[in-house]
Amino acid sequence: MTDDDRPDDSDDDDSRNDVVAPCPSDGRKKRLKTSARRELIDLIVGQAVGASLMRRLKTLTGRPLVVSVKAPGADWCKPLVGAFLRTNAMAILRDGSTKGDNAEKGNDVVSEALSEGKHVVGVSHLPEALLPATLTRAADARVEAKHPDGKIIRRLISMCVGRPPKNIPEDIVAGLSFDDIVSAFRRGATPSQVVAALAAASSAKCRVSVEDSTPPLDRMPGYARELREWAFALAEDVDAWRRHEREWRSISSSVVLAGPPGTGKSLFARSLAATLKVPMIATSVAQWFGTTAGYLDSVIKAADAAFEGARAAARNGGTGCLLLLDELDAIPNRNNVDDRHAAWWTTLTTGLLLRLDSATSDREGVILVGATNHVENLDPALIRPGRFDKIQVVGFPDSVGLAEIISFHMDGAMSPADVLPLARTQAGSTGAEAAQWAKDALRRARTAGRNVCFDDLVAAITSGAEMSPGDRRVTAIHEAGHAVVGVVVGRRIEAVSILSKGSTAGATSMRRAGSCFLPMDDIEKEVTVLLAGRAAEMVVLGRASGSAESDIREATSLVAAAHGSFGLGDDLLYRGSREKATELITFDPAFRRLVSEHLGRLMDATLDIVRRDRAAVEAIADALVERGYVEGDDAERIVKGAAPIIEKGDTR
Template sequence: MTKSTDKPSKSIIDSTPDDVAAMDDADAMLDALAKASPVADHSDGDDTAPTFAPPLPMRPSPDRLLPQLVLDRALGSALKRRLRRLGPPLAVVVQAPDADWVAHLAKAAADLPRPPDVFACDGTSKAEHRPTIGNDDVSASLRNGRHVIGVSQAPAAYLPSTLTAVADAHVAAALDARTIRRLVSACVGRPPRDIPDGVALGLSFHDILAAFRAGASPAQVVAMLVTTSAAKRRSTSTDDVPPLDRLPGLRGPARDWGLGLVSDVQAWRRQEIPWSSVPASAVLVGPPGVGKTLFAKSVAVSCQVPIIELSIGAAFAQTDGHLNAVCRHVSDAFSQAKQCSGGALLFADEMEAIPDRATLSDRNRDYWTPLLNLILTLSSEDMPGVIKLGCSNFANRLDAALVRPGRFDRVIELLPPDAQGLADVLRFHGCDFKGADLAALARLRPGATGADAASWARAAKRIAREAGRDMVLDDLVAVIAPDDAMSDRDRRRAAVHEAGHALAGFLGGRRLTLVSILSIKAVGGRTVMAGGMSVYVTRADAEAEIAILLAGRAAEIVVLGDASAGASSDLYAATSLVAMLHCSGGLGADLVHRATPDAATQLLAYDPVLRRAVADDLAVVQCGVLDAVRKNRAAVVALADVLVARRFVDGAEAEKIIRGSLPRAGRKPKTNRRPT
């Protein structure tokens, strides 16, 4: 811990020329320096006459003036007067923007007119920079009538606990456009009028000093600050990222929370609500590729704030891994977010890297506990304008204290896009084919993420680029469902089978969404249709569903002459449904409840009577389906021909093909139901 009690030389702020010595701050002196004219020529035209000029005031050094201006701004006039007057000593805690500022602000504090005892703690000393160290010195200084000022980027983590507890004032040192204007005015000359509010956003102490280059004009200094700030934030650029209301594929609670946050941030800026009413902290959870980082960038775009990234992995990669260095890295991220005058988004990536204390081994507890406690302390601090957003692939690995209210308040699941969302992602990445039902194509890959869809788009563009032409739908189909090793015979049978399902669904009044014979994840084909059985299943509902399940096998028999074993999954589903009617639903031969719906199928192995009843019901429905397929064989063949050629047909086109081939449209298969 650095403690200063020696009386230093006067500061530039408080030790000014005689005509401004009694002023509260340095504004008058800074204006005088800014207006200082070049050396005047007092000659009367005689070239040999000596030239005399009054001496110009010496301009201060930026490295000395900058921390004094920042401290002056943080303390304010009222607190500075109290520190100057005789009276009871004060205890003040100054939160530095980051660790690099601590020593400089401590020196500026030691230069105050009534020199205080200064405690500077930046975490570099694991042994001394702790809340349990220095408390006796703090109490002794106050008893002896001396002011005490503590300076740290994380006061609660590093300063003596007595000082933070008894402090008469807690102030935050931060940079704003006014402070930069005063610094440029004093050290270089009159600055431009249009200094942006975020001129020093994200810059360290030495980043700012580097802009004051020899011979640079005030405008050049400001331009260098703006350029450097933009360069340091370029790694988290949000270029080409749409705002939340136009982010493709976003749905569910994450979308609702994000849009509500944007609305509340705008209301806070209009001073309609306090920051405490803004739901400004959360942890996003979801599988890899679901778009957590993209969501964070979109929130930043919507709220018009920069992103400050915090990553424990980066903390180890960018430091030597010692505890004090990692703690400084974490503290700097929080400090950088807090010093953004227009607000910021603090994005804590891969939060599962912060271990749960409940599962820490004794071997690792001594290292991780101080770091986790620091993160808990920093995340619980009041930070108006700062949005705290974390992300994790594993919600169950987060420390319970980390996601409690007041820190990262809530855990929100970011859901993968649905089929329409995947289609929107594809269009966002340039796959917008006129008239194509991309949602139907996306249904071929259930569970796919937005990252998957973006990858499909890039691959399809590459196929078109290598072929020297514009991208077409077949390029995208080739990526989503690459050609398989299916023989022509198997492809034909798969097409007939799926066409049978589609025909039965169409005749039963279902809306077709997709018919495909693309082989994906060991599935040889899929027919997707909207609607289905209601919660309160009737016998008619069940038989209509069974008819659709058996129609694929029936189409094989009618068109190809025999059935294959490819209908095993259909038969399992149909058998389970009929068994449920008899054993659970009271829709069979009697009302006896024999088993739950899930266990009904298992009884078939032990109950021959039940087995016979289920077989009879399936045979009756199969008879009706075969009759319907025979009457509409042309529709099955027409759709199967297209499937063989293209492997994929969207629902609207499939319905058009079927409708154009039916002798009488809208006919439903007969099922010859028996009385119950």
């Protein structure tokens, strides 16, 4: 028997290192009639193993037995082993808390014990994965110790405290660990007080983190159609399972929500729970560390408790439960962990994988939802079928989605149609930002003692980022140039804005060509639009500012890729990916000259367009300076209705 397999007797409370001194008795409170710890374990083991098998384990006559015992959870393993240590069996504990807890370790211990005529009992919440393979293969009996139900709790109260009250719920200890249950049996407690303590602990453990105000997805704004369709399909599957028309294993019940911060992944999970009509339990690696001392076994038990709570909540009424594993990328990719920490993290990650694996754990009724900002950092084993079956991207909402989010958080004070023109100017914003604008606008109106208005929303978006009059004019000219050239080359303008947000002074939203595979003429149009802001500054203001850095970077990258990656230049030579082609500009003088000359020709063409349509540029810029934004339709009307500037020598 190895050190990894040697448990402490769960009944030996005096051996705990954290007990400094015994508490003196005041002599007034009566003691429990018997030990709740021992009686609970004996009831659970007796129910699972049966009296006949237990009698055989207590004798050494006849053929030695091998018994595999599945515990309700990792925290139950050590107490359960205590019951078998009182027999004549050698007991092996595997709760996943050490790196030796796997099927490859301890097989020699099992075979040696059997050859010496000893019974062998293995206890684990994941026996096939954690117990020695020899034990599970040779087992004469495979039993499962069930989480206690109302019947067990009634018997335990009767044995330890007194006559139990009537109508104890069957799920009275749903989600509770072994120690959670035992802690309710305090000295001097009455049966009713024990029941009340158990009910309160279970309610706290399985507390649903869905807020009452979180609406289901058919009323939740801002999410993409594909994401909603997946959720509604899952809801239909779960309903069919509840009606016993589908088996749980036929349902794809796990997903990773991946996307940038602020896109509403956790909110989507809460809304999904409301859609499915199930409770939601949220957990994370940070929570496992924050609620424990941080030791490996305590972190593993905290993780296991979250899964047990979800399973218990799912069993309650047979409706299911959603378990959210937030910040999933906090579980490191084992391939990237340094040698110093590899053993620690490998043990934790492996235990989690076994918990997630539908082939080795009981996940019936549990919908698993992981959330991450960095899906590329996840351990590949996490996102294979049978664990997390699918990855759903939660991206930035489009303009319609932003408008719906703003209206939703303004409690209908302004309709989506009212705020859509402004939403169109904020492309690339997150749902969280839109919600904050709405709340800030409402607060401004409340402070002023009036109803919220459009200007409150504009002020909320631009708060803390006001520009000087000079910068406002430069930004307006720049964005007007993008809009005018965009219309000329056939782009559909959605909005033009100088409502600054963060580091972005202005933006022009437009629909680009639909295909991902652009011919050279479409690439040139795209580059022309990118260069238009700088061109407008040069034509109208007589000089260019440094505001076009990102435009020039993107234009240079596109032209370099056209020649070096896409095979659209003078030759078909592949010089590398788009990124490599851009880097090549630094090291290859000939390639640099080729890209530079092409950009120069496109810049000349862009300047020609801006000179011809300067009146439209200035008209849009004036409107931007005045009100901060111009809707796409208005911008197009200005471009198509403004008289072109006919310069001297122009023969058109």
